[in-house]
Amino acid sequence: MSFKELPIMSDKQKGALLFYPYISKKSAQNIKKVLSTRWIGQGPGVDKFEKKFQQIFSKKNSALATGSGTDSLHLAYLLAGLKKGDEVITTVFTCTATNIPLLYIGANIKFADIDPMTMNISIDSVKKLISKKTKAIVCVHYGGLPCEMNELQKLSRKYKIPIIEDAAHAMGAKYNGKPVGSISDFTTFSFQAIKHFTTGDGGMLTIKNNKLLKKAKRLRWFGIDREGKQNGTWENDVFETGYKYQMTDIAATLGYDSLLDFNKILNHRRKIFKIYLDKLSKNKNIICINDDDKKKYHSAWLFTIALEKKDFLQKKLREYRIETNQVHFRNDRYSIFKKFVKGQKFKNMDFIENKYLVLPLHHKISSKQAVDISNLINKII
Ligand SMILES: *Cc1c(COP(=O)(O)O)cnc(C)c1O
Numbered sequence: 001m002s003f004k005e006l007p008i009m010s011d012k013q014k015g016a017l018l019f020y021p022y023i024s025k026k027s028a029q030n031i032k033k034v035l036s037t038r039w040i041g042q043g044p045g046v047d048k049f050e051k052k053f054q055q056i057f058s059k060k061n062s063a064l065a066t067g068s069g070t071d072s073l074h075l076a077y078l079l080a081g082l083k084k085g086d087e088v089i090t091t092v093f094t095c096t097a098t099n100i101p102l103l104y105i106g107a108n109i110k111f112a113d114i115d116p117m118t119m120n121i122s123i124d125s126v127k128k129l130i131s132k133k134t135k136a137i138v139c140v141h142y143g144g145l146p147c148e149m150n151e152l153q154k155l156s157r158k159y160k161i162p163i164i165e166d167a168a169h170a171m172g173a174k175y176n177g178k179p180v181g182s183i184s185d186f187t188t189f190s191f192q193a194i195k196h197f198t199t200g201d202g203g204m205l206t207i208k209n210n211k212l213l214k215k216a217k218r219l220r221w222f223g224i225d226r227e228g229k230q231n232g233t234w235e236n237d238v239f240e241t242g243y244k245y246q247m248t249d250i251a252a253t254l255g256y257d258s259l260l261d262f263n264k265i266l267n268h269r270r271k272i273f274k275i276y277l278d279k280l281s282k283n284k285n286i287i288c289i290n291d292d293d294k295k296k297y298h299s300a301w302l303f304t305i306a307l308e309k310k311d312f313l314q315k316k317l318r319e320y321r322i323e324t325n326q327v328h329f330r331n332d333r334y335s336i337f338k339k340f341v342k343g344q345k346f347k348n349m350d351f352i353e354n355k356y357l358v359l360p361l362h363h364k365i366s367s368k369q370a371v372d373i374s375n376l377i378n379k380i381i
Pocket of ligand 1: 068069070071094095097098140166168169189190191192201202203
């Protein structure tokens, strides 16, 4: 893959930036308190954040805080029992972070095409790739729109394989009224700077089989039973290769404070999303990436449009200091994934790859700005 993107926009002048980190106003004060205690690394703040996250998003599933979304994905793959050579079906269109931990494991990646209207994994494509050798299916709720979970769950039951949801875009999304995080065997979240809210860097893994929680905690911390060690009951043996994937109490404080603000964050994002959708779906030269399926409740992380004159629009908007970008790119173009492709065609990905563009959507974009940006786009295109 070789093409250049527009540089990111400077934040020194007024304009509409594509992303902006969300930090609760309470956090500076609350972190100051944490800094004067003994627990700045993983301590009671992490437990408190996990408990609150579980109440809101994962319900009966366990919630385990990690150092990043990527850490959570790697842990999910390990806990799903994936090993070298195992076939895993995953989407071709996502942040590379979804698929890179499959390389750590040495899994045999099978890329599925996307549905061009939602840019989520195509169920037809998954069905064509699935076989007795398939050990897991990974899906990504692109932009915050849930995938076809009923269909994926059916395949999961039929082939007795786990579904791993990468929900880095989908905090607050629901399917059939159930929050994303409470549905599948494993679900991962990210609190990286540009996500719904941030902990600097951080992630969450939710796990359906609560019996795996102890192992998950060991893998998060060198293979050590940390609770047992702190209670003086640990036998002091490390029998599996663990990682250093924990969250710190400094980060968890940011996370907990933002969870208290979460309804406000989500409602604002959904409001901006709806303004773009109402105004831009009237334009016949523009496709809004979305789905009217009533089972799906959108978490409005990204608003994406598709159009023939994508480059023209992007450059024009930049003249008005409105930042847009493609954000994620098809993974089969990257050299690290080439060996898994072998001439395979991705018809829908091919169709949309030079057409999609993500518009600014975050807590600092006002309704008026969203109206103005939409009107401007409708004027240009
Ligand atoms: C952000 C993101 C990740 C990675 O999360 P990190 O916290 O940056 O490791 C994974 N998958 C998707 C789809 C993402 O957007």
